[in-house]
Amino acid sequence: MSTHAAATRGSSGNVIAAVCSFFLPGLGQLCQGRLFTALVHFVLDLVLWLFLLGWLMHIWSALSAATYER
Numbered sequence: 897m898s899t900h901a902a903a904t905r906g907s908s909g910n911v912i913a914a915v916c917s918f919f920l921p922g923l924g925q926l927c928q929g930r931l932f933t934a935l936v937h938f939v940l941d942l943v944l945w946l947f948l949l950g951w952l953m954h955i956w957s958a959l960s961a962a963t964y965e966r
Contacts, residue, residue: 910928910961925960
C-alpha cells in the first residue's frame, strides 16, 4: 500500500474525488488521473439516464473514486 495520502482509501483526495463523481460521474476519476475510467463512467451515466437509472452510476462512480488505491 502506498504512503502517499491521495492514493489511499479514505484519504482526503479520494473523498473529494468521490464527491465530484457523485455530482458528475467520471469527474472524480478524472481528478485521479484515470482518463479512460472517467470516460466510461460518464458515457454509462448518459446511457443509463435514458432508462431513468442514471442515479446508479452516480453512486457507483462515487464509490469507485472513494475506494481507489494506486
